[in-house]
Amino acid sequence: MHSDQPSASDSPFEVADEVDEAALARVMRVVPLGAGVLAGAAVALLVLGYLAIYLLVFIPRGTIG
Amino acid sequence: MRNVERLCLAHFWVAFGAFLAAAVLGTWQMWVRSPLGADVGTPGQYFMSVTAHGVAMGYVLTTFFIMGFGYFVAVTALARPLPGKAWAWFAFWMSIVGVIMTTVPIATGSASVLFTFYPPLTGSPWFYIGLVLVVVGSWIWCVLMIVAMAAWKRENAGRPVPLAMFGTVANAIMWLWTTVGVAAELLFQVIPAALGLTQTIDVGLARTLFSWTLHAIVYFWLLPAYIAFYTMAPRAAGGRLYSDTMGRLTFILFLIYSLPVGMHHLLMDPEHGNGTKFIQVLLTAFVSAPTLLTIFTITASLEIAGRLRGGRGLFGWIAALPWDRPMVLAVGLSFVMLGFGGFGGLINMGYGMNAMIHNTSWVTAHFHLIFGGSVVIMYFAIAYEIWPRLTGRGYTSLAPLRAQLWLWFIGMMVMTLPWHWLGLQGQWRRVANFNYADPIIAGWGPWVIVSFVAGLVLLASALLFVRNLLVLHLSPQAAIARPLYALAVHPPQRVPAALNGFALWNVLVLIVMALAYGYPIAQFAIAPSPSAIVHRIE
Amino acid sequence: MTELHPEMHERRILGTELLWAFGVGVLVAATLSMIVFTALTMNINPPSNVERIDPKALHLSGEFAEHNLGTTVAADGSVTTRVVATQFMFVPRCIAVPQGRRVTLRFSTPDVIHGLLITGTNVNTMVVPGYVAQVHTEFTRSGDLLMPCHEYCGIGHSEMWATVQVLPEGEFKPDSEGKVSCAQR
Numbered sequence: 001m002h003s004d005q006p007s008a009s010d011s012p013f014e015v016a017d018e019v020d021e022a023a024l025a026r027v028m029r030v031v032p033l034g035a036g037v038l039a040g041a042a043v044a045l046l047v048l049g050y051l052a053i054y055l056l057v058f059i060p061r062g063t064i065g
Numbered sequence: 066m067r068n069v070e071r072l073c074l075a076h077f078w079v080a081f082g083a084f085l086a087a088a089v090l091g092t093w094q095m096w097v098r099s100p101l102g103a104d105v106g107t108p109g110q111y112f113m114s115v116t117a118h119g120v121a122m123g124y125v126l127t128t129f130f131i132m133g134f135g136y137f138v139a140v141t142a143l144a145r146p147l148p149g150k151a152w153a154w155f156a157f158w159m160s161i162v163g164v165i166m167t168t169v170p171i172a173t174g175s176a177s178v179l180f181t182f183y184p185p186l187t188g189s190p191w192f193y194i195g196l197v198l199v200v201v202g203s204w205i206w207c208v209l210m211i212v213a214m215a216a217w218k219r220e221n222a223g224r225p226v227p228l229a230m231f232g233t234v235a236n237a238i239m240w241l242w243t244t245v246g247v248a249a250e251l252l253f254q255v256i257p258a259a260l261g262l263t264q265t266i267d268v269g270l271a272r273t274l275f276s277w278t279l280h281a282i283v284y285f286w287l288l289p290a291y292i293a294f295y296t297m298a299p300r301a302a303g304g305r306l307y308s309d310t311m312g313r314l315t316f317i318l319f320l321i322y323s324l325p326v327g328m329h330h331l332l333m334d335p336e337h338g339n340g341t342k343f344i345q346v347l348l349t350a351f352v353s354a355p356t357l358l359t360i361f362t363i364t365a366s367l368e369i370a371g372r373l374r375g376g377r378g379l380f381g382w383i384a385a386l387p388w389d390r391p392m393v394l395a396v397g398l399s400f401v402m403l404g405f406g407g408f409g410g411l412i413n414m415g416y417g418m419n420a421m422i423h424n425t426s427w428v429t430a431h432f433h434l435i436f437g438g439s440v441v442i443m444y445f446a447i448a449y450e451i452w453p454r455l456t457g458r459g460y461t462s463l464a465p466l467r468a469q470l471w472l473w474f475i476g477m478m479v480m481t482l483p484w485h486w487l488g489l490q491g492q493w494r495r496v497a498n499f500n501y502a503d504p505i506i507a508g509w510g511p512w513v514i515v516s517f518v519a520g521l522v523l524l525a526s527a528l529l530f531v532r533n534l535l536v537l538h539l540s541p542q543a544a545i546a547r548p549l550y551a552l553a554v555h556p557p558q559r560v561p562a563a564l565n566g567f568a569l570w571n572v573l574v575l576i577v578m579a580l581a582y583g584y585p586i587a588q589f590a591i592a593p594s595p596s597a598i599v600h601r602i603e
Numbered sequence: 604m605t606e607l608h609p610e611m612h613e614r615r616i617l618g619t620e621l622l623w624a625f626g627v628g629v630l631v632a633a634t635l636s637m638i639v640f641t642a643l644t645m646n647i648n649p650p651s652n653v654e655r656i657d658p659k660a661l662h663l664s665g666e667f668a669e670h671n672l673g674t675t676v677a678a679d680g681s682v683t684t685r686v687v688a689t690q691f692m693f694v695p696r697c698i699a700v701p702q703g704r705r706v707t708l709r710f711s712t713p714d715v716i717h718g719l720l721i722t723g724t725n726v727n728t729m730v731v732p733g734y735v736a737q738v739h740t741e742f743t744r745s746g747d748l749l750m751p752c753h754e755y756c757g758i759g760h761s762e763m764w765a766t767v768q769v770l771p772e773g774e775f776k777p778d779s780e781g782k783v784s785c786a787q788r
Binding site: 015016017018019020023024027028030031032033034035036037038039042043045046049050053054057058061063064 | 300303304305307357360361364365367368369371372373379380382383404407408411412415417418420421489548550551552554
Binding site: 108111177179183184185267269331332334335336338339342346350353354357361365411417418419421490494495496497498499503505506554555592595596598600602 | 690
């Protein structure tokens with residue numbers, strides 16, 4: 001095969017990345033605000049959709065228990 | 066010395082070959098059941114196809130992909146050769162024999178029992194025995210994963226197991242627990258019936274044992290996608306993983322809570338009462354936790370990457386992300402499908418609300434979107450990410466990769482969203498042809514056609530995926546060595562033993578399973594239910 | 604600007620995760636509580652009547668013998684509909700139910716797993732050989748509904764469905780034995 005190419009087994013598992021620690025510290029002051037709002041909004045929509053289907057579709061179709 | 070490239074590639078090509086065949090079958094099925102294909106195909110052919118499609122997508126694509134990816138992670142994340150490689154090849158070939166043994170009776174029409182079996186419907190014994198061989202092969206993989214991690218821990222005393230391997234072994238242990246249900250059902254009930262050794266079968270017990278496997282198996286399929294979320298996506302985006310600890314916790318929560326929830330697939334069944342059903346609904350609510358934690362942690366990780374690239378303001382980091390990279394694009398598309406698919410899932414498990422949609426097209430929509438969509442798109446992304454390492458070749462352009470991912474996303478959304486709607490209208494499952502003359506059914510026709518057209522888009526995407534991988538094998542460009550795994554914001558120096566191993570969690574699994582499944586299974590011995598006569602399919 | 608000490612970073616990260624977990628935990632708990640509440644007060648449960656019956660002797664059992672199938676109004680006014688699901692039809696193929704009255708639907712099968720739903724309602728149950736599936740409901744609107752078999756039961760599964768006629772009070776008339784059949788149309 002490709003004897004001169006790196007093998008999957010040759011690589012170390014933890015290679016330093018290109019992230020600048022100072023820049024990381026700066027962004028970490030804000031993170032996870034954006035994530036919290038985005039993910040939070042998504043979950044809120046999920047719950048609202050759930051309630052909507054429960055009250056507007058499921059309940060009107062009657063109980064069967 | 067080449068260590069695992071050939072082993073991984075062998076597994077992946079079997080997986081993707083089965084995937085492509087299944088995609089063709091799925092598209093044919095959608096044509097046949099639509100108004101456009103009303104005169105095409107017999108029911109016998111249709112259910113043969115459904116069986117093959119389900120087995121290929123649910124048992125072959127998944128198991129072989131996960132095994133191949135596991136071997137890759139064991140070698141690259143632990144930076145040591147795979148222990149027991151001969152066993153790995155033995156397991157591979159045994160699973161191949163199993164696949165062939167399963168496929169032949171399907172193709173001859175003597176195993177149209179679907180991938181969920183449905184005893185007392187009983188097919189050829191070779192169908193089941195073949196699947197048992199695939200499962201036993203995967204058990205060997207599980208043992209090798211556990212051995213690889215244990216060997217690394219011995220050589221690296223006190224250090225945290227790399228997260229990718231921790232997740233892989235969590236998945237392996239979970240799979241060992243998961244397969245107990247279906248193995249018991251097949252070995253003690255279905256195969257004896259198929260061989261003619263028994264003439265009756267306890268259907269309630271069979272369904273309950275199968276349900277043990279049925280939900281946990283989807284987490285077996287899903288965990289590799291989450292391994293990519295935590296360990297590959299942050300690196301691909303140019304950032305850091307927000308929290309390594311949450312990654313470990315997520316895999317542990319999946320190990321514990323994937324298993325004792327299978328009965329939410331039996332909410333409409335008469336062999337169990339409200340009490341046990343409600344307990345498992347409660348536990349199902351718990352298994353939503355690791356996913357909810359993951360979407361926050363991964364979104365935060367991407368936010369780090371986006372802000373490092375200059376994104377400002379509340380959402381500016383989103384546009385700043387390197388969406389031209391396939392792994393990043395796939396994660397974004399996967400999360401969108403996860404939102405819709407998860408929504409459907411929450412309704413399915415909603416106790417009484419399950420009655421609104423059980424066995425309708427809503428269910429078909431849900432698992433195609435959540436598995437075929439959010440999970441399989443990550444399988445594509447993982448393959449794209451590691452293929453250069455496996456082949457030593459590099460991509461000359463990433464555009465066809467992105468195009469393939471977009472086609473998959475669009476096709477999956479357009480195919481499944483109408484199915485949700487049709488499910489609410491009462492469209493039911495596993496139908497070879499609908500009577501579109503019926504006034505209630507007539508209105509469904511146009512939506513079925515829309516789904517079918519989207520299915521054609523998916524088929525195109527599937528073909529493009531295989532093409533992209535094949536082309537890489539022949540690429541004139543050499544692979545550029547790039548590190549794969551993400552660092553955490555704070556790479557852990559030490560983690561507590563509970564987050565570095567599974568001894569404690571195995572005990573918890575045992576306790577929770579006893580609570581959730583103890584009585585529901587025992588009841589079949591305490592108050593034996595009348596058995597049904599075995600119905601052999603000719 | 605001063606940098607946060609690395610350890611505080613980790614604590615802060617875990618703090619945000621805890622906050623998030625708490626927030627979604629509240630939402631999940633609220634949703635679950637709603638399910639529990641409606642289960643207890645409005646009887647919103649999945650059909651869970653655990654009642655065993657021998658599938659091999661179904662046609663012999665008094666309740667599911669053929670002459671006893673369909674809708675029957677008992678002396679006390681309660682309405683019960685009994686249907687047998689078999690490969691590949693429901694017996695009877697058409698059932699009549701009253702609008703606006705509580706109906707008990709009972710299903711069983713002598714052969715393989717079936718299932719059914721009634722379109723536009725929450726009536727949905729599996730029919731498992733060895734058990735009687737029971738559903739209570741009230742049909743609010745009159746008209747014809749579809750009751751397909753929704754679980755794969757073999758090659759003829761696609762053709763297996765029944766009709767449910769929801770009859771307004773005036774048209775729902777039991778005969779001398781208390782049985783109500785579908786209106787001929």
